[in-house]
Amino acid sequence: MAFSMTQTPFPPSIISRPVYAPLVPRPGAFHLIVADGEGADAVAAMIAKAPDAPVMLARCHVLYTAGPNGTNQWDVIAGLGARQAQQAASVPTLLFRLARVLLDLPMGTQVYLAGTEGLMGQAERDVMATGFPHGDIQKEHRGSTVRRVQCVHCKGITENVRTDPFQCSHCGLHLFVRDHYSRRIAAFQGVNIDAEDKGLIPAAVERFK
Numbered sequence: 001m002a003f004s005m006t007q008t009p010f011p012p013s014i015i016s017r018p019v020y021a022p023l024v025p026r027p028g029a030f031h032l033i034v035a036d037g038e039g040a041d042a043v044a045a046m047i048a049k050a051p052d053a054p055v056m057l058a059r060c061h062v063l064y065t066a067g068p069n070g071t072n073q074w075d076v077i078a079g080l081g082a083r084q085a086q087q088a089a090s091v092p093t094l095l096f097r098l099a100r101v102l103l104d105l106p107m108g109t110q111v112y113l114a115g116t117e118g119l120m121g122q123a124e125r126d127v128m129a130t131g132f133p134h135g136d137i138q139k140e141h142r143g144s145t146v147r148r149v150q151c152v153h154c155k156g157i158t159e160n161v162r163t164d165p166f167q168c169s170h171c172g173l174h175l176f177v178r179d180h181y182s183r184r185i186a187a188f189q190g191v192n193i194d195a196e197d198k199g200l201i202p203a204a205v206e207r208f209k
Contacts, residue, residue: 094119
């Protein structure tokens with residue numbers, strides 16, 4: 001089976017901007033995998049590298065949903081043969097199911113997240129809320145680069161932002177999308193771009209696809 005690139009290249013940025021690496025199978029009593037869109041390929045590539053894939057899959061629960069661009073690779077996930085695999089209709093539905101799964105995680109669980117930053121960030125936030133260390137959560141970016149952005153002025157969050165600047169879906173301000181990222185809210189920060197020169201708004205450019 002052929003797999004796409006292991007990770008999306010991002011230019012160097014500030015310290016708070018998340019970085020990603022290919023998923024690596026680790027020994028564990030249980031394996032929780034959360035993915036969307038093209039993240040299915042990252043999961044399949046990771047399983048293919050496992051020294052004892054059948055044992056890993058027998059202790060594995062996968063939660064999956066389509067990506068923000070409509071990419072649905074559920075067939076890849078279903079074909080892995082994990083003990084439990086669930087397809088959700090949306091990210092909110094997936095996160096609802098994740099909350100239930102997190103209640104019963106045994107000691108020694110390994111967590112793997114793959115796909116877009118919006119999904120991985122929210123799943124990471126929820127996993128960390130249970131006390132799971134940030135450094136023990138593996139993340140591999142695949143697919144769309146659209147961003148989840150919080151307006152620093154009204155605190156509203158806009159999903160799947162593609163352009164910079166963009167108009168806040170809550171307060172209507174035109175926002176510059178910063179690379180500053182908050183794990184607490186799982187979002188990048190958007191700052192009013194014409195705060196000093198009202199109405200001086202550059203043309204929106206599609207930076208995130």
